[in-house]
Amino acid sequence: MHNIPLFKVLAKDTWVKPFLKHYKRTMIAALLLGFMMFFCAGALMFTSGFLISRSASIPENILLVYVPIVLTRAFGIGRPVFRYIERLVSHNWVLKMTSQLRLKLYNTLEKDAVFFKRRYSLGDILGLLAEDINHIQNLYLRTIFPTIIAWILYVFLVIGLGVFSIPFAFLMALMLFGIIFVLPLWSVVVNGARQEKEKQLKNELYSELTDNVIGVSDWIFSQRGQEYVSWHDQVEKKLQDTQASLRKFNRRRDFILQVIIGLIVVALLFWTSQQFIGDHGGAANWIAAFVLSVFPLADAFSGLPDAAQETNIYKDSIKRLNDLPIISENSTKKVPEGPLDIEIQHLVFQYEKDSRKVLNDISLSIPQGEKLAILGRSGSGKSTLASLIRGDLTPTNGNVVLAGIATEQIGDEISEYIGVIQQTPYLFHTTILNNLRIGNEQAEVAEVWEVLKRVGLEQLVENLPDGLNTMVDEAGLRFSGGERHRMALARILLKDVPIVLLDEPTVGLDPITEQALIDTFFEQLSEKTIIWITHHLQGIEKMQRVVFIEDGQLEMSGSPFELAKSNPRYQKLKAIDEGRV
Template identity: 40%
Template sequence: MKRRDWFFTYVKAYRRHLLLASVLGALGLGSSVGLMFTSGYLISSAALRPESILLLYVPIVAVRAFGISRAVLRYVERLVAHDLALSILAKMRSRFYRIIEPHALRFHTRYNAGEALGMMAGDMEHLQDLYVRTVIPAAAASLLYAGAVVAAGMVSGPLAWMIGPAIFVLWFVFPLLSYGALRRPSRHMQRWVRRMYRTLADALSGMGDLVAAGRQDDYLAVFSSLQKKKIDLERRMNTAGLLRDIAVQLVIALTVGLVILWSGNPAWHPGIPAVYFAAFVLATLSLADAFAPLSPAMEAIPAHRESLRRLADMEHTWGRADRPEQDPRHDGPSPVDVSTVEVVMDHVSFRYPGTTEWAVKDISLTIPQGKKIAILGKSGSGKSTMAHLLQGVFPPETGSVLVNGRPAHEWGDRMTEVLSVLNQNPHIFDTTVLENIRIGRPDAGPDEVRRAARLAQIETRILSLPAGYATRLYESGDRLSGGERRRIALARILLKDTPWIILDEPTAGLDPLTERRLLTTILAATEGKSLVLITHRLVGMERMDEILLIDEGRITDAGTHAELLERNPRYRAWFALDHPFVAAPRH
């Protein structure tokens, strides 16, 4: 995906708004020039002491008209420009979200939270400025330049030849030089800022561990080093900008001097009364000053290009989303019955992009409505990959994963109508208990939420909180224990009431008593639903309809708890490790 797609797509879509803002900007700048011209003429005419004040009536009215029109045109131009920029920003953020949302479960494998925040907050804010501070001012200045040269040529050929090249330096040469001189520092600046985002996000996530290890000073040293390099770059860029501004002012002074020289030579302006000379000088000063902001605007283009590149790379990695009607994650299948679900994996194989090893290999599995299966294996055996394939996160490389006869990865957002997932780290939002549970079904009433909490056996704990269901939970649910957070997440799932549930290591990290209680609660509350339990522990296996043993991406054995204890030595050894005080059958 080319980076220009993130620019020209919106230029084309909003070309009328861009044209309107550019024309309004040019008219506003033209009004400033007209105001200075008529003011100079009025001052010169008044200095001649006309016989009647009525002779000054027209220039007085013109001064007022240009003064009012300049303010009005600038206001309307900024209104249109900011409306345009905010509309484009909203479209871009929506597009960004549509790209990453289908891949939310694996987005972190390429970008961490700081990088995602950098793209959302940094890159897109840069691109908002691209329109307001670069594209529209440059287009307005170009229209003004063309009009000024034509107007000067109509007044006097020598005047046009004098101010044309001088203004051209301000309009084109200096912006081009600014772009070239600050291209690399600007890109480096953005990269340092991104590194700071990554470092800060990483540190905030692991602040407790840093403090516990006594490494907070080391982190501060790293962050301070990044900050120092950023400040050094800013100092260099500011120095270059100061030198450029001095050069711009010198060219403006030169331009004004050329107009003064022109006005002092009668041969270059035959027939033009002397009363107009001050008007031309002041108008030239205003005209030249209108082009001064172009050079700083061009400095930001390298940063804009870097932001466009990053967004384009991200879209190239995760897929296009600028046409949501073609996005399978949002279309989903046509209406089907979602009250029951049957899942079929038929000779499924999958390997991650850029790898040659199979994450899962030749997996076949059928899950009719109401069946409870456990997928058992060590870490890295392919359990989580199977879960992702079942959820439709990845399409299989070979074989098929069908949910009610349709490929899982084509269900899109409608997958949430048939499937709920409880993993080992459910997120608790910084809102009330009621709203945390109601995430599962936003339209649910308070009574339905309480019923789900009772089924998840968490209501007693909720009622013990200061405000009950209205108690605000801290970020990540810090006022709850690990088991309580998972029961809140279980209540969400029960409130949602989907026919199929995947439990991905739901008891990892819990003590044995809490683990058994939570799993007992889950199995009791999900009676009649299809259940896939992904785990490396054998707690609750006796209540599973089927247990799949998986190793190196392959199913090595399958059966009930009793059958596997009977025939599989590895399963018996595993059971003995998990239940050291329970005797397994001997053979």
Template identity: 35%
Template sequence: MIPMLFRVLGPRYARPVRRTVALMTATAVVEGLSYALLVPVLRALFGDAPGDARPWLIAFGAAVAVYGVLRYVSDLSGFRVGTTLLHGMYDRLGDHLARLPVGWYGPRRVGEVSVLAGRGLLQAMSVIAHLLAPLVSACVTPLTIVAVMSAFDWRMGLAALLAAPVVAAVQVRAGRAMAAADAERADRDHEAAARVVEYLQAQPVLRAGGRTAERFGMLDDSLRGLQRASRRSTLSALPGILGLTLTVQAFFTVLLALGAYLALGGDIGAADVLAVLVLAARCADPLLSLSELGGRLRGARAELARLDAVLRTEPLPEPRDPVRPEHGGLEFASVTFRHGDRTVIDDVSLSVPEGRRLAVVGPSGAGKSTLLNLIARFYDVDAGAVRVGGADVRDIGTEALMARIAVVFQDVYLFDGTIEENVRLGRPDASDAEVRAAASAARLDEVVERLPGGWAANVGEGGELLSGGERQRVSIARALLKDAPIVLLDEVTSALDPVNEAAVHDGIERLVAGRTVVMVAHRMRTVRRADRVVFLDGGRIMEEGAHDELLRRGGRYAAFWALSTNPAPSGA
């Protein structure tokens, strides 16, 4: 577990943990050595001159005082290091998650990452603050005491030493027996977390369907499964606890019998036997604590393993010698992209000259949004190349690439904060005048004027306090403020009312003026503004050309245009 902990922490954070482990080990050794002074104390007290015990008692008190200071310092170091690492690991996890490909975030990832970033990371890092010191003490202190016992009588020391492999075997077997139950409980825990998130997100659908009084069956099933798994995990721990207790008590009984035998035979004195038994009793306490520590360590180790798996997931590789794009043009050169077993983009080649507009249309699932994702390098292609300014996006540094691209999605997510803070995400160092200008161009100033609080108005989590059109205006203002030479638009007006659609269109026109634009559109009147249109279906380009040219051909695009502009009447 310790090697995994160091691997998860990385070189930067592993160093202070090693120092803390060394300090805790020294503390445990001093604790064990302090008990060695009990032997001369008991010899003197049970001997002919009890007064001779006084200097040994003083030495014992001094040793205990040194141990107390070391224990305080090591525990304080553990808490401080644990707190620092918790903050640092949140930063490291957040940075790593931000660099993982978008395709990694599957449906189950929301629940898994939410549990990992919350309770999971806290449990994993609690090893340093709360479990490391007891674990080191439980392992090192008994071994030190056994070494002290061996120095006074090798037979008693050897008998005590034989307990170590037996205790270790009991712990290993108990851990293996509980591993399956612990893994099942963790899986059920993550599934329940995902179902809770799903239940909260599904509230509009459930209420629209008149199911507000019903319980969500999948959530109930996952919670019942978690309850059963927790019960099995608890019951599976009992054999290990009982086995460890019986093992420790059995070896203490063996030492007691061996000591009595040696004392009756005159090989050692009664005071020595008593001292050795006191040391053996002191060994028992930390050994018995291993049963409780074992369960907590298994839970922490499982979270460490999940954290390790996430941190070892390879992000999209960064170029060693990044190149800079020479212009604002775009090119797809025989691009193929697969998602699992499905080919989403199939040998697509097209180009968008700098300052021109390309519209991508087609039925749902044709791969339109995937084209935008490949330009922004949310994924890497499986074959071919996507080029920005003549350079392969894989050869451009991520920051340099994203600085040249502004993306406006259909579903806008706003962070819990003020309107101004969300607009400034486009360029945090922008002046107030630049922020206001971008807002005015996006017609966001109309929204700000009617909101209580104005620019300081809070948008809520995800922008829930704003309408869809208002959120879209914030997104456009953010893109305007970024002032990137390439703009990607993903069906930005498909779900807006006429008033907001008109405002958003005005903002988009200001946004795309003089820039290279790739737009995915369902509302066909948006396509008329494009210099060139690509009709995509099944991941392949079926037709391409100017809007009027494609209509004259009377092919797939013309049929799609006719269907979109003259929808069939209901009941037809």
């Protein structure tokens, strides 16, 4: 992909180009203002150089000094004014465009979150939102605008010098060509592969770090934290080595650029000394004017190699956005009817960018009302299986069906059938009553008190200053972990869904609180299908069946009592969990 030029990527673009046409007048204004800023900077040094030289001799006419003074003042004021306006216009243009891009991206992701979650991990989606839009923003502010402005200046300077001397204008055109075209092209060719590698390593770190921070408890409880830290250090080392190579090349290239600018100054000094021969400050006054004007104009050209080099990053971002599929809004959602049995048939799942199969040929039946525990170490695929059961992911192969309908086809209606209690239930910054009514907005206050009594929170809420109308702080931090889980259970009971998925809800709780919570869960959910994802075997005897997933495959299945009698692996897990090993 890094061999594809940026202009070819932009030629097939359907994300950025529509906004270019929409805001083209503002873009043209930004380019003209940028040119005027550098023109004023060069003209300021030009008139200042002439004025300094001219002031050293007795002028034949006061206008020979007065006019340069006026021009110096005008260009001195014009430079910062044009710079300020250019920044306002260009940033306003880019921010308008990128805000529309973000809106388009959010709408695209919103249409079918299930599809995107299958194709992209959470880290990938965050990378799209946080990185790629910013890259497009920088593409214009740091690459396209400066490059076009530099080209305009290049043409203007060559034509201007051609008025005095065509051979010298040709020489300057050749030397500036090295800065404007050769060095940028060299940067793209040599550093392109390194920048591609740098971006891949950053994306890998971004994606993996995001996903693993969210699942940090799995790493801790599986005692594999050091393994992750070691992997992270290795990738960081590769990234640092790649960045060191980039910096080394950039220093070498910048040295060559400064040498070329120095040669331009020397050549200009030599040419003006020959072109404008005068005595005692006559035509020789133009020497300082021409030489000094080079330095501010050099600023317009010196950033082009870096700007061109960064196109390797930007084109990847544009391509990723254009690779997002357009999801039809007219897809119909199906509603399950009859017994709410879950059938998993030859299930295979893997992310598109990952060759490893997270789940590989799993078949499992979960009749309505069954209590099933899913065991497995971190990374085994148990949480992915839970996401597939909820319909949050689409299988790569095979099926996950609820009452004969594929769960990913049910859509948002899945919440009417499957409720979830996660590791860290979230409470919103609103009243307790509103937090509990999230699943059932029509619930009566009497019903809310009833479920609070069932989950053991009635007395706690009664003792609060405003009862059900007590405001909950952000994330519900005023409540303990066990209390937040009981709140989540109260939501489920108000919603009255037939299937409840417990995603390691007792992680981080002390043994007494954990056991009390488990007892409450299974007492209140006794008539519902329970799918309990856990790595901890406390309370496992309450389940009718236990399955064990390892490396994406089903390795063990049976009742807790059967496995405790006949399965050595389960016996060992039970002994470790109870601290007997």
